Amino acid sequence: MDLQVLRSFQAVAAGVTVTEAASAARVTQPALSRALGRLEDEVGAELFQRVGRVLRLTPAGRVFKEYADTVLDAYDRGRRAVAEVVDxxxxxxxxxxxxxxxxxxxxxxxxxxxxxxxxxxxxxxxxxxxxxxxxxxxxxxxxxxxxxxxxxxxxxxxxxxVEPLLLAVPAQHRLARHDRVRLAEVADEPFILLKSGYGLRGVTEALCREAGFVPQAGFEGDDVQTLRGLVAAGLGVSLIPGAPDGAATPDYPIRYLEITDVEGARDxxxxxxxxxxxxxxxxxxxxxxxxxxxxxxxxxxxxxxxxxxxxxxxxxxxxx
Known part of the structure; x- marks a missing residue:
């Protein structure tokens, strides 16, 4: 079995067309189609089925892809390891x-x-x-x-x-003059949160539960800079990893406050x-x-x- 054919199989399985995969492998499209056909003969099952103009994996193809991925990954890691031993x-x-x-x-x-x-x-x-x-x-x-x-x-x-988590509040917030606050003091305010699945979202929800409340999601974003910007705009508060300092800046008029009723930190x-x-x-x-x-x-x-x-x-x- 040719490793290049396995790589082409992997590419087509990921949605690349046979023509594109053939170009990447520097062979003609008919030659690659024949090679994929021989691969199916070796495996003993149809690996692709045509849906419109594209090829989709069959159930057998999905099973085979898991093993093909493992083979190619092991080969690539082996080459890397040898190269690193040499240099x-x-x-x-x-x-x-x-x-x-x-x-x-x-x-x-x-x-x-x-x-x-x-x-x-x-x-x-x-x-x-x-x-x-x-x-x-x-x-x-x-x-x-x-x-x-x-x-x-x-x-x-x-x-x-262990990274500290600080409560970010707008510069004009009622708590902005404080250095340290209880998280429970903002239980009724909207929280600017990362979307579900992000680690910081889970940590924020857990700390709020520990403080005795469930945070109200005022907005859900994809990155911390967005959280900072929306806090600065006065749309809510947020738990944010270690800010550079506790003072407001022209771009981000925010105060970063230490929380005292729960351990504001994450591993x-x-x-x-x-x-x-x-x-x-x-x-x-x-x-x-x-x-x-x-x-x-x-x-x-x-x-x-x-x-x-x-x-x-x-x-x-x-x-x-």
Whole structure:
């Protein structure tokens, strides 16, 4: 079985036309159609059915695709691992992370790591909490940086730090002159929230329940900058990760207040598939992340968790 045919099968299964897949594989469309036909003969089942002008996977095709994805992922990881053994200062770190971490933590970690390993490339993906778990399970990312332990039996997790959550209120709000407030004091006000599925939404709802109320959703957005903008416009209040300071600015006339009746914080950690041998570059990135975040909030060294699996021949990174 030709790996290129498997890649073309994978592309067509994802919605690419046979003509486009043939062009990417640098073969003619009839040649690729014959190759896909031979693949069906080898598998012993029809993998595609035509719906209008496009090909759709049959039930047998959907089953086969899971195994084809696994084969191609293992082959690609094997090539990466060999390349990194030959030249340990190269490689690829495939990293997925929460949207809210893309403005501060991830850039800081990536910049510091590339200063130490300039030959390493990054494949970056942003997603909400549930999507991050799927990135690991589908092997489209080696590592994810997320806001809590996913609690999945196949996923290992290590805390990096504890990030404070502050109550953002408009600069003219009745509580804006305070530095510290009880979350229960805004129980009757509209909350500016991220959409369901985002980690910060779940943490906000849990803290509000702990404070004795269910937050009223005044607006649901996709990113923290939108939350800040709508709070500044006076449309509600919001729990927002660590603001740069507690003062209003011309662009964002907001006050950030510490909450006292519940613990306004969330865990930030790194996760990987526990049974999968990580490429050396990804393992070194975990070591770098643990070193870089040690001492921020709750030190990573105080958290418990398994040691990420190391590639057998790679030079070991520092112990966390």
């Amino acid at each position: 340990p200062d190269t490689g690829v770190v495939s990293l997925a992370f929460l949207h809210t971490l893309g403005t501060w933590l991830v850039p800081k970690l990536v910049t510091g790591f590339r200063q130490e390993h300039p030959g390493v490339r990054f494949e970056l993906h942003q997603h909400e909490e549930n999507g991050l778990v799927q990135h690991l399970l589908s092997a489209t990312a080696d590592l994810v940086i997320t806001s809590k332990d996913p609690g999945h039996p196949l996923i290992a997790w290590r805390r990096l730090l 930030i950690g790194v996760a990987w598939l526990s049974g999968r041998t990580l490429p050396p570059a990804s393992r070194r990135f975990i070591d770098h992340a643990l070193r870089t975040t040690a001492g921020q909030g709750t030190p990573a060294a105080s958290s418990t968790g398994p040691e990420p699996p190391r590639s057998g021949r790679a030079a070991p990174g520092p112990q966390a």
